Amino acid sequence: MTRVLLVATYELGRQPFGLASPAAWLREAGIDVATVDLSREPFRPEAFDTDLVAFHLPMHTATRLALPVIRRVRALYPRARVCCYGLYAPLNESVLRGLGVEHVLGGEFEQALLDVASGGTGGTHLVEGEGSLPRLRFRVPDRSDLPALDRYASLQTATGGRLVAGYTEASRGCKHLCRHCPVVPIYQGRFRVVSRDVVLADVRAQVAAGARHVTFGDPDFFNGVGHAIAIVEAFASEFPDVSYDVTIKVEHLRRHHDRLAVLRDTGCLFVVSAVESIDDAVLARLDKGHTRADFEQVVERCHRIGLTLVPTFIPFTPWTTLAGYHELLRAIDTLDLVEHVAPIQLVLRLLIPRGSRLLQLDARDLGVELGAFDDSRLVFPWRHPDPLVEQLHDTVAGVVERRLSASRSAVFDELLVLAAERVGAQMPRRTGAQNRATIAYLNEPWYC
Numbered sequence: 523m524t525r526v527l528l529v530a531t532y533e534l535g536r537q538p539f540g541l542a543s544p545a546a547w548l549r550e551a552g553i554d555v556a557t558v559d560l561s562r563e564p565f566r567p568e569a570f571d572t573d574l575v576a577f578h579l580p581m582h583t584a585t586r587l588a589l590p591v592i593r594r595v596r597a598l599y600p601r602a603r604v605c606c607y608g609l610y611a612p613l614n615e616s617v618l619r620g621l622g623v624e625h626v627l628g629g630e631f632e633q634a635l636l637d638v639a640s641g642g643t644g645g646t647h648l649v650e651g652e653g654s655l656p657r658l659r660f661r662v663p664d665r666s667d668l669p670a671l672d673r674y675a676s677l678q679t680a681t682g683g684r685l686v687a688g689y690t691e692a693s694r695g696c697k698h699l700c701r702h703c704p705v706v707p708i709y710q711g712r713f714r715v716v717s718r719d720v721v722l723a724d725v726r727a728q729v730a731a732g733a734r735h736v737t738f739g740d741p742d743f744f745n746g747v748g749h750a751i752a753i754v755e756a757f758a759s760e761f762p763d764v765s766y767d768v769t770i771k772v773e774h775l776r777r778h779h780d781r782l783a784v785l786r787d788t789g790c791l792f793v794v795s796a797v798e799s800i801d802d803a804v805l806a807r808l809d810k811g812h813t814r815a816d817f818e819q820v821v822e823r824c825h826r827i828g829l830t831l832v833p834t835f836i837p838f839t840p841w842t843t844l845a846g847y848h849e850l851l852r853a854i855d856t857l858d859l860v861e862h863v864a865p866i867q868l869v870l871r872l873l874i875p876r877g878s879r880l881l882q883l884d885a886r887d888l889g890v891e892l893g894a895f896d897d898s899r900l901v902f903p904w905r906h907p908d909p910l911v912e913q914l915h916d917t918v919a920g921v922v923e924r925r926l927s928a929s930r931s932a933v934f935d936e937l938l939v940l941a942a943e944r945v946g947a948q949m950p951r952r953t954g955a956q957n958r959a960t961i962a963y964l965n966e967p968w969y970c
Contacts, residue, residue, distance in 0.1 A: 523554050525572040526639050530559045531587035533580060535675030535966030536689040539739065540578035540608060542663030547632045549664055553639050560591065562669045570595050574639055576605040576625075581704070582873055585610040585900055589621065596622045605638050607631040609704050610900075613877045617897050629695065629708040630656050655695075655709065660716045662723040663690075671728060675966035677735040677765070677791075685765075687964060688733030690724045692716050692753050696741040698771065699879065701809045702798075702836070705741050707877035713745045718753055722760065729761055735791070736766045737964070744774035744781075751784055758788035767832075767964075769794040772812040775820045775831075782829050791962045792830040792862075795820070800853050804841050807887060809879070814853075821857045830961050832862050838871040838915045840889040840904060847914060848941040855938070861961050865922045865933040871915060874902045914944055 526548055530538035541557045548555045558569055575595055579585045592604060606618050607627035615626045627634045633656060677685040693716060695709035725736055736757075743750045750768075757766065768785070772795050775782065785793065799805050800814045817833070824831040837850055854863055874880050876895060880888065881902075893903040906912045918937055925933050942948070 523552070524574065524639055524641075525554045526556070526574045526576060527570060527572045528555065528557045529575060529577045529588075529591070530557075530561065530584070531577070531591065532561045532584040533559075533578075533689075535561070535964070536687075536737065536739070537665060537668050537671055537674050538578065539663060539689055539691060540580050542665045542668060543661070544576070544607075544632050544635050545667075546661040546664035547636050548639055550661060551636055551640070553636075557667055559669055560587070562673050565591065565594070567598055570602065571599055572602060574603045574605060575599075576607060576635060576638075577611075579606050579608040579610040579614070581610060582875065582900060584608075585614055586898075589617070589898070592618070592621045592623065603638075605635065607635055609708050610875070613704065613707060613875050614900055616876075617900065620897075630658055630714060632660075633658055655712050655714070657714060660720045662720050662727070665727065665731070671731050671733055675964050678963050678965050680960050680962050682960070684965075685734040686732045687735045687737060688725065688728030688731075689737045689739055690721055690728070691739050692718075692721045692743065692750060693740045693745055695745075697745050698742070698773075698811060699809060700796075700811070701807065701879040701883070702872060702874075703741075704875065704878075706879055713741075715746050715749050718749070718756060721753055722756055725757065725761065725764075729764055734764055736764060738766060738768045740769060742771050742774060743768035744770045744778055747774070747778050747781060751781055754785065754788040754790070762789070765789045765791045765962075767792050767794065769796070771795065772797060772810070772817050772820055775823075776812070776816050779820075779823055782823065783827055786827060786829045790829065792832045793824070794832045794834060797833040798836045799839070800850055801841070801846055804839060804846075807841065807883065818857065821859065825858065830862065831859070832961075832963070833859060833867075834870075835863070835867045836870050836872050837868055838906070838911070840872070840906060842906065842911055843908070844910060844914060844941070844944045847911075848945045848947060851934070851938045851941050854934070860934045861930050863930065863934075864963070865925070865930060865937075868934075868937055869915070869919045869922050872904075874904065875900060876902075910944065914940070 528541045530541050538559055545555050577588045604623045605625035606623050611626050612628040618626055625638045671688055672686050677687045693713055695713035696705045697711055697713055699706050699711050766789055770793050797817050798808055798810055802813050837847055890904040896903050921936055
């Protein structure tokens, strides 16, 4: 019998869906499957003495963490076949092949991974529009040998308590073509839904394992808004004491504003939205599909109905200015969102990986000269044309790293002072509410 080891290196502090889903497929086919989550378990060399080692690479950080592990596995067990699957696998195919990876699989990977485990090639991987996007009959994820949910990121409640958090997906891919998004090169504007029965069965198993909050990790929960609403209504009916969170584009929050109360009333504690910038010129370059005014309208709507919006940002891009960064902080304050924004979101720098639609911009629109692709950092490096912006980024990063245990408001205030000093503005006085109630949040706020 073929022996397969599924490996995760990092999935934002969540119990890895990217192991649980293919594990169900492989075990159903009679394949001997083991899993290891290196974000929660030590590297045990004997676990990698198997026929096929398959690494899930859903994001940039996970891929960088996987590279030294792949090297180590190839050195220990040169006869073992190595496979990489997930969004960032095909984007970094040349690097992975150079490490001895034999199989590189992209989106909708379960059937292809089963084919590889059964002795096949996995078929055509999906990158930059190549190949077809299969329609899979999803299985209920098998989490039986993963570390317990209480070993992963938890929900910090507004009252200071902690809840065990689970994670599932109601859809994959995305209808949209945001230039910086890693979903786009793989899915090319397409998405696939996971049947309601499968989603609810996965939630049911996690609730039985102790989950009292569930993250729906869809790139955009409202890509199929009817499907999404049906799921949360069924969720609330079956699990009335379990809360959840979702991710939805500003564009969809505006278009489907009449559905936001349904989210609130079915237990949604917060909605994450990739706002990225409040500069309309930057938003146009990123092809985000919304404007600053759209964002402000969504903020007002969410405040009015009592639905917590959690915006995320990429504040440092080739187009960032000192004044623009200062204005971003002022806007966050004015919109009463200080407690809604994790400090790491005020540090993030635009990543340009292989396959990014940002590479389609001409030099004038991109605004910087890209260096040669960096095989260790897995990006095309760039430096801001204004050294003062680079210095600001380094300073801001230092503050956030130094003050990991400080409150969001305290870190924000320090950054606001720094930004004001850089533009010669008066020492700022916060204009937003000063006695905010703490909002619920997941205690591992990394985003990429």
